[in-house]
Amino acid sequence: MKEILIQVxxxxxxxxILVTLHELGxxxxxxxxxxxxxxxxxxxxxxxxxxxxKIGETVYGIGWLPLGGYVKIAGMIDESMDKEQLKQPPKPWEFRSxxxxxxxxxxxGGVFVNFILAWLIYTVMLVVNGDNYISIDKMQENGLEFSEAMKHAGFQDGDKILTVDGKHQPRADWMVxxxxxxxxxxxxxxGKEVAININDGGVKAILNGAKGQGLYMPSPKEIIVDSLIPNGNALAAGVKISDKIIGVNNSSVENFGELKRVLDVHKGDSIVLDILRDNQKLEVLVLVSDSASLxxxxxxxxxxxxQGLQVTNEYGVLAAIPAGLSKTFTNLAYQIKQFKLLIRPKTEAYKQISGPLRLFKVFDPGWDWTRFWNFTAMFSIWLAFLNLLPIPALDGGHALFTIIEMITGRKMSEKTMEIAQITGFVILMSLMALVFGNDIIHLIKGT
Incomplete structure (x- = not known):
């Protein structure tokens, strides 16, 4: 319970932080x-x-529903829909004037501040911690081991990922x-290059398989037994802790990915493990389970x-400023790409959207400040992007109408603006219902 409270x-x-600074913009x-x-x-x-x-002409306050915030600007058609005010002649201090x-x-203004905040956080984090990431090249030096979801999409144990849509991705955190x-x-x-075409079915399998488990992991160069399952086949056959597996049926295996491929072929069969124990080579006959496990x-x-897979690039203050800006735009580009994924219904990516009932889980239960600020920067970019969507009732919708007015030289009628605002509000409520519905379903399922 304590950990959940820390995350909340x-x-x-x-x-x-995000709402206050956005509205301050x-x-x-x-x-x-x-x-x-x-x-x-x-x-x-x-x-x-x-x-x-109330201080001066403005009422400042804290609401009870932590789903956002707002500033009410005089003379603006917004979610408050203050029609009485709009019936009066425009005043010089009003938005519409x-x-x-x-x-x-x-x-x-709010979107601009969100981008500046993300840039500032990334810049400071680069100066303090540098840019830390796991190198995909180091990670897959001996090939990768894939989850069943990734195998469904076409990957096999032992594969090394070379390019994604023709580009090499050096960072493991962005690879998925x-x-x-x-x-x-x-x-x-x-030893050969193989093309894997990613379709909506493969994306759906990967998304569903990502719940609570890794999609791929490195394959250590040596296969050394660390522990034995009680009543397992390896224990029954005489395999011991610290044994080093070097081959199967007199054919060498150099990593766990190769061993897994052999086990997949011999499900339910007995195999001969070539083992090194105290510098002596032994052969052990062991039964492979129906799930390809020993x-x-x-x-x-x-x-x-x-830790040996990590790469750290250190930055001084002057170098961190453009690097922080670059990281902000890189994350924005990924946010846009992920949004495109949400509107591909066959992938069912929309089912993965988290609302406040599950969103707290992304934070560290022990309060890791590095992770906190990284997520805050990411959410700041996400908030900016969402507000730029051309949906009435969002900043992007208001901005779109204003840009149209600047191009055409004609202001939209207040009636049209009211209808657009109501339409946008209905869209937002529908999206919110989807998000909360997803949260409730996942909470019921315990996922």
């Missing part, structure tokens, strides 16, 4: 152009607010996303092993 606290802090822009801000709310306040205080270019800046968004992956298999765990995939 991190989520609330993250949302508080609108607030600062509005104030700069002498536009009245009537309310500034952290979180939504339907019915009541936890805290409210301002030139289109000023209104556009006010609408995009690249594969999900790819049309073709080239792997090295038994009943032992191997050494090698410990923390020290994975």
């Amino acid at each position: 606290a991190q989520l609330i802090l993250c949302l508080s 609108h607030y600062w822009a509005a104030k700069y152009f002498k536009t009245r801000v009537e309310k500034f709310m952290l979180f939504f306040d339907p019915g009541f607010a936890i805290f409210k205080k 301002k030139p289109a270019w000023q209104r556009l800046i006010i609408m995009l 996303v690249d594969i999900l968004l790819a049309e073709q992956v080239i792997v090295e298999r038994d 009943g032992f765990a191997r050494k090698g995939l410990d923390q020290e092993f994975f």
Whole structure:
């Protein structure tokens, strides 16, 4: 329970930072152009607010529903739908009285601040921690071992991933996303290049198989027995801890991926393991289970092993500034690609969307500040991207109408704006229902 509370606290802090700064972007822009801000709310306040205080012309407060926040700008058609105010003649301090270019800046102020925040976080993190990632080349030096989901998509144990849509990806943390968004992956298999075409069925299998398990892992060079399963076939055959497996049926195997391929062929059969024990070569007859298992765990995939796969690029302050900006745009590009994946219904990627009931799980139960700030930067980019979508009721929708006005020289009627706002609100509520529905289904299933 303590760990969950720590994760929830991190989520609330993250949302508080993002929402406050996003709304401050609108607030600062509005104030700069002498536009009245009537309310500034952290979180939504339907019915009541936890805290409210009026300072000058603005009511500041904290709502009880942590799903966002808002600023209410005088003379703006927004979710408040204050029709009485709009019936009055426009006042100089109202949003609707301002030139289109000023209104556009006010609408995009929140998105701009979100991008600046992500850039700042990444820059500071690069200076403090450097850029740390697991090298895919180091990871697959002896080939990779794949989950059943990845095998369903066409991968085989022992494959080495060469290119994804013609490009080499050096980072293991982005590899799965690249594969999900790819049309073709080239792997090295038994010394030959093999093309794997990624279709919607393969994407669906990978997404479903990603729940609670890794999709691929490195294959250590040596196969050394670390533990034996009680009543397992290996134990019954006389295999011992620290035995080194060097071959099967008098044919050498150099890594666990090769061994797994042999076991897949010999399910339910007996094989002869070639073993080194105390510098002596032994042969052990052992039965392969129907699930292609011998009943032992191997050494090698410990923390020290994975630390050896890491690459760290260090940055000074001046170098970190452009590198932080580059990282911000790289993450934005990936967010856009992942959004495209959500609108491909056959992949069922939309079922993976998490809302606040599950979102807290991405945070570390022990409160890791590095992870916290990295996720905050990522969510800041995601929030900026979502708000740029041309949906009425979002910043992007308002910006689109303003840009159309600037191009045509004609302002949309307030009636049209009201209809668009209501339509956008219905779309957002439908999306929110989908997100909460996904959360509830996953909570019921315990996933």
